[in-house]
Structure formats: structure tokens, C-alpha cells
Amino acid sequence: MAPRIDMLGTGNAFLPHGRHHSFAMFDQQHIIDAPPTALAGLRRHGMNIADLRTVFITHVHGDHVFGFPFLLLERKYISDRDGVEPLTVVGTPFVKERLTQLCQLAFPGSLDSMIEHVTWVMEDVGELDDGWRWERFEVHHDDAVEPHGYRFEHPSGASFVHSGDSGPCDTLYDAIERSNFAILEMGFPDWVPSTHHHKPMDVRALSERCKTPLGITHTYIDEPSSFATVLESEFPEFADHVIHLSDRMSIEWSGERWVVNS
Numbered sequence: 001m002a003p004r005i006d007m008l009g010t011g012n013a014f015l016p017h018g019r020h021h022s023f024a025m026f027d028q029q030h031i032i033d034a035p036p037t038a039l040a041g042l043r044r045h046g047m048n049i050a051d052l053r054t055v056f057i058t059h060v061h062g063d064h065v066f067g068f069p070f071l072l073l074e075r076k077y078i079s080d081r082d083g084v085e086p087l088t089v090v091g092t093p094f095v096k097e098r099l100t101q102l103c104q105l106a107f108p109g110s111l112d113s114m115i116e117h118v119t120w121v122m123e124d125v126g127e128l129d130d131g132w133r134w135e136r137f138e139v140h141h142d143d144a145v146e147p148h149g150y151r152f153e154h155p156s157g158a159s160f161v162h163s164g165d166s167g168p169c170d171t172l173y174d175a176i177e178r179s180n181f182a183i184l185e186m187g188f189p190d191w192v193p194s195t196h197h198h199k200p201m202d203v204r205a206l207s208e209r210c211k212t213p214l215g216i217t218h219t220y221i222d223e224p225s226s227f228a229t230v231l232e233s234e235f236p237e238f239a240d241h242v243i244h245l246s247d248r249m250s251i252e253w254s255g256e257r258w259v260v261n262s
Helices: 038-045 068-079 093-106 112-117 170-177 200-209
Strands: 004-009 023-026 030-032 054-056 088-090 119-121 125-127 133-138 148-153 159-162 182-185 214-217 242-244 250-253 258-261
Touching: 004 038, 004 214, 023 038, 038 068, 068 093, 068 112, 088 093, 093 112, 133 170, 148 170, 159 170, 170 200, 200 214
Parallel strands: 030 054, 054 088, 088 119, 159 182, 182 214, 214 242
Antiparallel strands: 004 023, 004 250, 023 030, 125 133, 133 148, 148 159, 250 258
């Protein structure tokens, strides 16, 4: 099977209309972050939760990890009652500490055996059983949550970057320039005084610097809706190689490039 990325959510923490929290899965086995709407996004995709093999954590803000206890709870009581399916979490020692605390807070005592069953990987580089190689790098965000991005590379030649919740920084841009697609999280409009997220003006500057296709997620922009606008509903204008991603879009490797399917 050709490499594939599925966008199971594309909204930011405030859940614009029509969007779950930002959440990506690749090759039907590996997910990047575990937001509060992770289980809902996987259910909507028709995914058997026991088939998940790897969870990559970018940082420990609630909109990126608060769904993790529910994934373990589902596996324990529904999809993997015998506890035989493997699950690996890739993160830092701090990630392990915080996710463990989160599980103990959410369901005291119920998930201890599941946490012990998890394989915790702390290294900055690694390789999955299906051939994907990955590297983790620091990005610009709130240092208290240990922010990171990931770069993935497949033997087929496919490669992509997930920015995590990052503002502009050279470590991220260097990884993007070495890749043939990037999932870039854009958290706020230009008028919000934040340097910890990409804003439209930052995306424009990056698109001028780098011609790697950019898929925008973690957005503040509503999908079309009959309800009152949460923050904004108008998409900013970007260069042709910048794509606004929506929930349930897929991105497939053609053998030469990534193709975005709505």
C-alpha cells in the first residue's frame, strides 16, 4: 500500500465549526497526538482502536493529549480486552510522566495495567516496523510543554513533516525544506499577539522561502455552517502550494509526490 495520511481533525483548541481538534494518522496505524476528540475522529474514520500501533506526541497541551486516557480505556474494555495488541508512545520522559499523571487523574487505578503495557520510546530518532523512519526536533512554543515537531521518511521516497504547535523557527523550516510535504499548524489570525503559533503572515513568509507543499491544520477558521461564526470564516489567500486542510481529507503518495484528496 502506498503511504497515506488521513486528517482526522483540523481545528485548534476552540473547535471551529466542522472541525475536530488537529489530529493526523498515517498508514492506518500511527497517529500524531491524541487530542480530546481523538476517539471520535477514529470512530468517524471506521478505525478499530486496537489496530493503532504508535502514538507520536508533539507536546502536552490539553488539545493535543487529553484524549490519550480514552484511547487506553477503549482498548482495555472494548477492542483489546485480552491486552495482546502492542502500542508504542514516542515522546520524551516528560511526556511519559504527564500522560501517566493524566491517566491516573482521568480514571484512577483503571489504566495502570495499560500504562505498563505501553512501550515508551524516548529517542530522538527511530524506525517503525513498516519502514518509516522518524526524527524529533525542538520547535518554538511554550517551553513548559516541551514542544517538538517530527519528520518522517518512507523507503518509497515519501517524506513529510508535522510541525506540532510551533511558531516560526529554523529547526522546523530546515526539516520542511528536506521534505516533500509539511503539515503546518496555524493557530491564530494575524491580529492575535502570539509568537507561539503560525499565523497567516508567517505562512506567507514560509511559502516564499520554501516551495515544499504546506497543508494547513490546527486552524481557527470555521467550515461553512449555518451557525454563528466562532472566530472567522474567511480563508486567507496563500500561494498555490499552500492547502487548507479539512477533516477527513486524505493525502496519498503517488510515487513521486503527495496528492491531497477531499
